[in-house]
Amino acid sequence: xxxxxxxxxxxxxxxxxxxxxxxxxxxxxxxxxxxxxxxxxxxxxxxxxxxxxxxxxxxxxxxxxxxxxxxxxxxxxxxxxxxxxxxxxxxxxxxxxxxxxxxxxxxxxxxxxxxxxxxxxxxxxxxxxxxxxxxxxxxxxxxxxxxxxxxxxxxxxxxxxxxxxxxxxxxxxxxxxxxxxxxxxxxxxxxxxxxxxxxxxxxxxxxxxxxxxxxxxxxxxxxxxxxxxxxxxxxxxxxxxxxxxxxxxxxxxxxxxxxxxxxxxxxxxxxxxxxxxxxxxxxxxxxxxxxxxxxxxxxxxxxxxxxxxxxxxxxxxxxxxxxxxxxxxxxxxxxxxxxxxxxxxxxxxxxxxxxxxxxxxxxxxxxxxxxxxxxxxxxxxxxxxxxxxxxxxxxxxxxxxxxxxxxxxxxxxxxxxxxxxxxxxxxxxxxxxxxxxxxxxxxxxxxxxxxxxxxxxxxxxxxxxxxxxxxxxxxxxxxxxxxxxxxxxxxxxxxxxxxxxxxxxxxxxxxxxxxxxxxxxxxxxxxxxxxxxxxxxxxxxxxxxxxxxxxxxxxxxxxxxxxxxxxxxxxxxxxxxxxxxxxxxxxxxxxxxxxxxxxxxxxxxxxxxxxxxxxxxxxxxxxxxxxxxxxxxxxxxxxxxxxxxxxxxxxxxxxxxxxxxxxxxxxxxxxxxxxxxxxxxxxxxxxxxxxxxxxxxxxxxxxxxxxxxxxxxxxxxxxxxxxxxxxxxxxxxxxxxxxxxxxxxxxxxxxxxxxxxxxxxxxxxxxxxxxxxxxxxxxxxxxxxxxxxxxxxxxxxxxxxxxxxxxxxxxxxxxxxxxxxxxxxxxxxxxxxxxxxxxxxxxxxxxxxxxxxxxxxxxxxxxxxxxxxxxxxxxxxxxxxxxxxxxxxxxxxxxxxxxxxxxxxxxxxxxxxxxxx
Numbered sequence: 001x002x003x004x005x006x007x008x009x010x011x012x013x014x015x016x017x018x019x020x021x022x023x024x025x026x027x028x029x030x031x032x033x034x035x036x037x038x039x040x041x042x043x044x045x046x047x048x049x050x051x052x053x054x055x056x057x058x059x060x061x062x063x064x065x066x067x068x069x070x071x072x073x074x075x076x077x078x079x080x081x082x083x084x085x086x087x088x089x090x091x092x093x094x095x096x097x098x099x100x101x102x103x104x105x106x107x108x109x110x111x112x113x114x115x116x117x118x119x120x121x122x123x124x125x126x127x128x129x130x131x132x133x134x135x136x137x138x139x140x141x142x143x144x145x146x147x148x149x150x151x152x153x154x155x156x157x158x159x160x161x162x163x164x165x166x167x168x169x170x171x172x173x174x175x176x177x178x179x180x181x182x183x184x185x186x187x188x189x190x191x192x193x194x195x196x197x198x199x200x201x202x203x204x205x206x207x208x209x210x211x212x213x214x215x216x217x218x219x220x221x222x223x224x225x226x227x228x229x230x231x232x233x234x235x236x237x238x239x240x241x242x243x244x245x246x247x248x249x250x251x252x253x254x255x256x257x258x259x260x261x262x263x264x265x266x267x268x269x270x271x272x273x274x275x276x277x278x279x280x281x282x283x284x285x286x287x288x289x290x291x292x293x294x295x296x297x298x299x300x301x302x303x304x305x306x307x308x309x310x311x312x313x314x315x316x317x318x319x320x321x322x323x324x325x326x327x328x329x330x331x332x333x334x335x336x337x338x339x340x341x342x343x344x345x346x347x348x349x350x351x352x353x354x355x356x357x358x359x360x361x362x363x364x365x366x367x368x369x370x371x372x373x374x375x376x377x378x379x380x381x382x383x384x385x386x387x388x389x390x391x392x393x394x395x396x397x398x399x400x401x402x403x404x405x406x407x408x409x410x411x412x413x414x415x416x417x418x419x420x421x422x423x424x425x426x427x428x429x430x431x432x433x434x435x436x437x438x439x440x441x442x443x444x445x446x447x448x449x450x451x452x453x454x455x456x457x458x459x460x461x462x463x464x465x466x467x468x469x470x471x472x473x474x475x476x477x478x479x480x481x482x483x484x485x486x487x488x489x490x491x492x493x494x495x496x497x498x499x500x501x502x503x504x505x506x507x508x509x510x511x512x513x514x515x516x517x518x519x520x521x522x523x524x525x526x527x528x529x530x531x532x533x534x535x536x537x538x539x540x541x542x543x544x545x546x547x548x549x550x551x552x553x554x555x556x557x558x559x560x561x562x563x564x565x566x567x568x569x570x571x572x573x574x575x576x577x578x579x580x581x582x583x584x585x586x587x588x589x590x591x592x593x594x595x596x597x598x599x600x601x602x603x604x605x606x607x608x609x610x611x612x613x614x615x616x617x618x619x620x621x622x623x624x625x626x627x628x629x630x631x632x633x634x635x636x637x638x639x640x641x642x643x644x645x646x647x648x649x650x651x652x653x654x655x656x657x658x659x660x661x662x663x664x665x666x667x668x669x670x671x672x673x674x675x676x677x678x679x680x681x682x683x684x685x686x687x688x689x690x691x692x693x694x695x696x697x698x699x700x701x702x703x704x705x706x707x708x709x710x711x712x713x714x715x716x717x718x719x720x721x722x723x724x725x726x727x728x729x730x731x732x733x734x735x736x737x738x739x740x741x742x743x744x745x746x747x748x749x750x751x752x753x754x755x756x757x758x759x760x761x762x763x764x765x766x767x768x769x770x771x772x773x774x775x776x777x778x779x780x781x782x783x784x785x786x787x788x789x790x791x792x793x794x795x796x797x798x799x800x801x802x803x804x805x806x807x808x809x810x811x812x813x814x815x816x817x818x819x820x821x822x823x824x825x826x827x828x829x830x831x832x833x834x835x836x837x838x839x840x841x842x843x844x845x846x847x848x849x850x851x852x853x854x855x856x857x858x859x860x861x862x863x864x865x866x867x868x869x870x871x872x873x874x875x876x877x878x879x880x881x882x883x884x885x886x887x888x889x890x891x892x893x894x895x896x897x898x899x900x901x902x903x904x905x906x907x908x909x910x911x912x913x914x915x916x917x
Contacts, residue, residue, distance in 0.1 A: 043221025186218025677805030
């Protein structure tokens with residue numbers, strides 16, 4: 001006779017647990033059903049729920065704790081028979097005693113079936129850890145027979161990490177099945193509050209409870225393990241812990257032993273490497289891991305309840321704490337360089353799948369800031385402005401807990417164009433009002449809005465929100481956000497020339513960075529900002545220490561931001577009147593900023609280099625740099641105004657250069673015209689709109705012929721060709737009047753216009769106070785190679801950045817624009833070709849491919865570029881890329897133009913690749 005271990009038939013002792021009324025009610029309502037299936041990952045409280053229910057309700061129950069040994073049907077039936085003994089009729093017990101002991105399954109099964117059929121009162125049969133019986137056909141068939149034979153008074157409760165391998169659908173159709181899963185078992189907000197208050201006498205704020213719910217997703221085991229940490233903390237320490245809640249040692253140990261350690265090596269690798277993904281897309285995973293069965297593995301994880309959830313879109317993702325645990329495990333196995341490489345590879349995969357936001361996130365966390373900035377420019381052209389709320393509102397922080405707002409803010413708000421950010425202001429203001437009760441979220445929202453207002457030029461409101469965000473972040477112990485807010489406040493005070501306040505807040509920010517081990521992104525900004533204040537106070541020796549530290553720290557954070565301390569170093573040498581070093585550092589900053597194509601960075605670097613040239617009386621170069629900065633800051637009101645002041649100071653009639661503060665000069669209201677791409681007109685810091693169409697066309701006609709005088713008759717013939725002379729003349733004068741009034745609303749007499757001048761019957765634009773981006777492009781794009789400058793790369797890169805699209809792109813049907821448009825377009829294509837060849841021949845292949853691809857995007861019918869590009873790709877053994885370039889050329893040349901593109905004209909490897917296909 002087999003030995004029965006009574007411990008397996010005894011329910012666990014429940015000393016201290018929460019009475020879960022919500023789930024007790026569910027069990028009450030479903031006790032009449034044949035099966036209640038309770039399935040979830042480990043630690044969700046399945047066993048605790050059922051044992052506490054049985055104890056509280058005093059209901060009759062057979063408790064059977066299953067193990068791997070119970071997969072033998074005879075063992076299984078023996079334990080079930082022993083557990084049933086107290087609840088079956090005496091006649092059944094007598095029959096059992098008379099039964100012949102046998103190792104045959106059939107009579108044994110019949111005996112237990114008879115016992116179940118004889119039950120007259122409600123009886124629960126609790127099969128705990130039912131997943132131990134998985135994939136055992138004999139036990140499965142035994143269970144089917146027992147379910148069929150059992151009395152209506154018998155209810156089987158099956159707890160496990162997998163759904164019971166039984167025919168559940170027929171039971172569901174007969175309303176004989178009830179189910180609880182992880183979402184049902186997860187603690188609600190109210191239950192978490194009651195859990196800590198009633199069980200552990202710990203009263204927490206609603207915001208703390210919400211943070212715990214958001215991070216743990218109601219996982220019961222984590223709540224118990226968190227309590228072990230929280231019980232030793234005072235209120236201030238508790239706030240800080242909850243704000244930055246991460247994997248505790250106990251949670252880590254639990255997940256290592258109870259979850260990860262139970263999986264095969266292959267599945268462990270899958271879990272660890274996919275922790276870098278926010279969403280578990282099988283197509284992405286297959287490419288990422290070089291496998292073909294990602295969907296099968298995800299289905300396995302879901303079936304085995306391995307902390308995998310489906311979101312509202314039907315996409316898989318890991319439970320937050322489990323993902324954080326896996327990511328932490330991966331970080332322990334890889335160096336930072338290896339981890340960066342993996343993020344960068346994911347960025348490439350996501351981009352090739354046209355998932356640009358995910359690609360942007362992974363490029364950023366792979367320290368591929370140039371790729372991230374490039375992708376941002378694509379997204380700006382592809383998506384509606386309101387879509388960028390996803391980018392601003394936490395997308396970068398979703399990869400891992402260590403990626404906080406403080407580590408993403410400085411790069412992100414420089415990277416997203418201001419015209420996009422400004423559209424998000426109403427949504428952020430509304431969110432701030434709606435989330436006042438949630439201090440953590442309110443602090444983050446206020447910081448985001450403050451950044452947008454800062455770049456917009458609304459320094460007063462920006463400062464208010466930075467201060468408010470800092471105060472709220474202090475309350476919730478988010479010290480990294482406090483430090484960043486203080487550093488940004490310091491920057492505003494510096495721009496407003498409140499130097500004492502600027503130094504005080506910069507030092508406070510640096511103190512927080514040191515005390516609380518804050519990420520280097522914030523530290524770098526604080527060091528640079530303090531250095532800038534000291535430079536403005538003419539303390540170069542003190543400033544130099546902080547500039548060098550900022551450059552050193554920038555190695556481990558936002559690479560693009562190096563342009564700022566580089567510029568500061570140029571400013572430092574300018575103060576020392578070491579102009580050779582000042583120019584060298586200034587050029588280094590401009591070149592570095594050009595790599596990333598971020599307007600604020602390019603504008604700041606160009607501004608500082610321009611000021612240095614101004615001090616050295618190299619007025620042409622100074623104007624070139626300041627004009628470039630003016631274009632980069634076209635949308636940035638305050639910064640644009642500063643550049644306008646410096647340009648006024650540049651007056652060619654000055655014989656000496658005075659280092660007086662540019663803010664002391666009154667700027668002339670100049671027109672700034674962006675005509676490459678979309679038309680934008682600014683007068684000073686105000687946008688100009690020309691509402692009347694004929695006035696707008698008149699302006700475009702004069703702009704196209706800037707530098708020339710046009711007769712009234714010529715203008716009338718171009719603009720009003722179908723009107724009689726008198727009607728055309730009337731329309732001309734009305735259009736002229738409205739144009740002048742649109743450009744200068746305060747103008748009383750049209751002939752006194754600053755911009756639209758008249759000499760007799762000739763009309764022209766006075767360019768003294770008109771700055772056109774096309775002129776900057778023309779000047780830079782014409783850079784020639786000399787003995788002193790073999791290849792003017794910085795100048796050409798600035799020209800390329802200036803070309804935002806075809807001349808007057810919004811007006812494709814105005815014939816008088818066509819010649820200028822084609823001239824500039826041809827210059828741009830020539831420029832892009834020069835840059836592509838330069839970078840390729842410099843063996844900077846990534847940049848080379850960028851400009852070759854851009855060239856073919858602007859003009860997809862350049863047959864000689866297709867041949868040249870493929871040949872160069874093949875020289876570097878980039879066969880797949882060469883094949884893609886050939887396919888693109890064939891599509892455009894043959895399918896669209898009907899011009900044959902002979903494969904024989906292409907290099908042999910491409911021929912082989914195409915013919916093989």
